[in-house]
Amino acid sequence: MICPHQFLVADNDPQGILLLEQQLQRDCSCTLQYVHNQDRLEELAYNQDIHILFYDLKFPSETDPITKLGQLQHKFPHLTIVPLISAGMDILVKEILGLQLFFYIPKPLDYSEVSITVRRALETNSINRGANREQENIKAKPHSFEGMTGDSIPMRQLFDLISRIADDDYSTVLIRGESGTGKEMVAKAIHQQSKRRKRNFVPVNCAAIPEELLESELFGYSKGAFTGATTNKIGRIQYADKGTLFLDEIGDMKPSLQAKLLRVLQEREFEPVGGLKATPVDTRILAATHCNLEKLVEQGRFREDLYYRLSVIPLNIPPLRERKEDLPHLVSLFVENYSLKRGRDLFSFSRRALDTLASHQWPGNVRELENLIQHMSVLHAGAIIEFDDLPEKIRNRGLSSCETGRDERQALWANSHVPPEKKPPQIEPERTEPPPPKKMRPPxxxxxxxxxxxxxxxxxxxxxxxxxxxxxxxxxxxxxxxxxxxxxxxxxxxxxxxxxxxxxxxxxxxxxxxxxxxxxxxxxxxxxxxx
Known part of the structure; x- marks a missing residue:
């Protein structure tokens, strides 16, 4: 039978508690453990789920008992500490209450007093643990917005800007960001937050469609416009009528198409390939690029008038290296997603591996991070990913900056719910026997x-x-x-x-x-x- 409550007794003279142990076990469903030094106390408090610590103020310590109580409170906030006050130490009660330790027991121990204190302490412990779990869940759960995750200031500003942009139903938006930052996700978020959410969201990658086909894909064509055009075909602009058209990599569009797109923006109408009559259309156009459009305008490769039409509302997505406080949340999200998808147990990273991720500059941004987690979920079957398990390019870049920003990296993972490798305090056992002889040929x-x-x-x-x-x-x-x-x-x-x-x-x-x-x-x- 597993007892639901564990008590720890730090008392050099535990006879008083020993006499009451059977009654406590019967009435409170608990187990008691005894320690005789501070190292063993902290080791058990660190590794086990201790509910109540009975701490004798005469227990040996390098500091005075009140200071030690404060240190234990700080190290183990989940622990309910019940000081045991010997005769002649009543003067310390006021200082104990000052530490907000509202339960204490005078010696010699009386069972009725111990029983009442234990019951009240367990009630308080249960309430506090529930509140702490709720706060941890709130803290661990990152802010999510239309499928995007981020608690950093740049991302919260981005989410706020998307909400305000979505309220305006017509203005064009130019989304700018490096490869892998999630430009299409931002475009989808604008669409989902707008009044057009029930209509089509039509993405078009201008760099992925051959130049000779892009015009007919965007504008459609009429029957007989060219060889093989046996029927009319609507283009993506018309398909996005009353909805949103997202033009990704707009900087790769050839000049002749730029002129036709400009007419759509100005006149709210277009002509299919081979058509003679303009077709009115009501679509909101969002464009995205990783290029420097201003430079392309100077070089004559992008129309200046189209540039100004597109950038009515410019929106910049921050790269991952500028919002590394979001890294723990993203790592946890991808680990959970790919572990669930592949039906495997969750895995975590060792401290050195986490520091390497924090020092990496992520030129591929969130897409690169997601690909890394997917890579590890497939090729690494263990529960903990070590530094040596990471891809070589990540390790090499991590080694080049492993001594810089160590404090920042530790702070980055300190408050995250990414499960790093846990290393409890190392307690050197007292050697009572000589060490065994070494083997002649170890492995x-x-x-x-x-x-x-x-x-x-x-x-x-x-x-x-x-x-x-x-x-x-x-x-x-x-x-x-x-x-x-x-x-x-x-x-x-x-x-x-x-x-x-x-x-x-x-x-x-x-x-x-x-x-x-x-x-x-x-x-x-x-x-x-x-x-």
């Missing part, structure tokens, strides 16, 4: 990991005995055969590793930091004989 992974092989430089026909062992022994007249030297040194590395591992190729591969298949290929290529 290869522990024996040689991270240790250099005892090698000398390869000797060549041009080196003499006096200089053997020096990496420069094969210099002659200021010249060396680089390829020959590298080949010889690599071969000697493999031979020495095989000798150390007694010919075991798997162990030799571990020594050299190579895959077994790679080592086998090198052995075969270099003609190395293995005994």
């Amino acid at each position: 290869i992974e522990k024996s040689y990991q991270n240790k250099p092989l005892p090698l000398t430089a390869p000797s060549t026909s041009r080196s003499n005995s006096s200089s053997q062992g020096s990496p420069f022994s094969c210099w002659e007249n200021g010249k060396i055969d680089f390829n020959e030297l590298v080949e010889s040194f690599e071969k000697q590395l493999i031979v020495r590793a095989l000798k150390i591992s007694s010919g075991n190729k798997k162990e030799a591969a571990i020594l050299l930091g190579l895959k077994r298949t790679t080592l086998l290929e090198k052995i075969k290529k270099k003609g190395i004989f293995v005994h």
